Amino acid sequence: DQQVKQNSPSLSVQEGRISILNCDYTNSMFDYFLWYKKYPAEGPTFLISISSIKDKNEDGRFTVFLNKSAKHLSLHIVPSQPGDSAVYFCAASLSGSARQLTFGSGTQLTVLP
Amino acid sequence: EPEVTQTPSHQVTQMGQEVILRCVPISNHLYFYWYRQILGQKVEFLVSFYNNEISEKSEIFDDQFSVERPDGSNFTLKIRSTKLEDSAMYFCASKKSDGGTNEQFFGPGTRLTVL
Numbered sequence: 001d002q003q004v005k006q007n008s009p010s011l012s013v014q015e016g017r018i019s020i021l022n023c024d025y026t027n028s029m030f031d032y033f034l035w036y037k038k039y040p041a042e043g044p045t046f047l048i049s050i051s052s053i054k055d056k057n058e059d060g061r062f063t064v065f066l067n068k069s070a071k072h073l074s075l076h077i078v079p080s081q082p083g084d085s086a087v088y089f090c091a092a093s094l095s096g097s098a099r100q101l102t103f104g105s106g107t108q109l110t111v112l113p
Numbered sequence: 114e115p116e117v118t119q120t121p122s123h124q125v126t127q128m129g130q131e132v133i134l135r136c137v138p139i140s141n142h143l144y145f146y147w148y149r150q151i152l153g154q155k156v157e158f159l160v161s162f163y164n165n166e167i168s169e170k171s172e173i174f175d176d177q178f179s180v181e182r183p184d185g186s187n188f189t190l191k192i193r194s195t196k197l198e199d200s201a202m203y204f205c206a207s208k209k210s211d212g213g214t215n216e217q218f219f220g221p222g223t224r225l226t227v228l
């Protein structure tokens with residue numbers, strides 16, 4: 001069941017440049033989208049989210065863009081820092097009270113100094 | 114900053130044994146979740162819990178699994194008779210409320226190894 005897809009398993013970026021991580025989804029009923037960062041042996045850490053009523057949300061160096069017609073979202077990190085090196089997960093949820101998260105498979109971001 | 118905690122960090126058990134994984138969610142949160150990640154696979158939803166009852170569960174969460182909030186702070190996942198395929202990282206998460214957002218905050222996980 002591939003409702004949330006991250007097609008790039010890895011991405012390498014030079015320090016100071018922009019990192020763009022992509023995510024596609026198939027279920028048009030998803031109404032809330034989140035990005036999590038995960039280091040080895042730790043749990044996912046919430047980064048940024050966006051509701052389906054918006055197309056952009058910005059928080060410091062992180063910006064998430066949502067294109068509902070294409071069922072696509074992306075996370076931009078600028079400028080990238082070596083400490084950003086981690087696995088980034090896209091997640092989506094349906095409306096409703098409990099709202100379980102459906103995760104993508106993750107993208108390993110490596111920021112090179 | 115408040116955080117979700119989980120114990121133990123690593124649990125090794127024999128197939129067929131019962132295990133209990135423990136979580137302390139963030140104190141003013143109302144929704145609680147268990148997810149798991151088998152090595153090399155996606156993070157998968159198991160169960161959500163609100164107002165002292167299960168809200169939703171996935172097909173993974175069969176009769177071998179149960180959850181409980183035995184007191185005002187702990188949230189537990191019990192696996193009655195473990196199988197080899199239950200080996201995974203188990204993550205607890207909590208959420209403050211259902212105010213239109215859905216930020217869930219995750220604990221560090223318990224690595225369960227079934228031999």
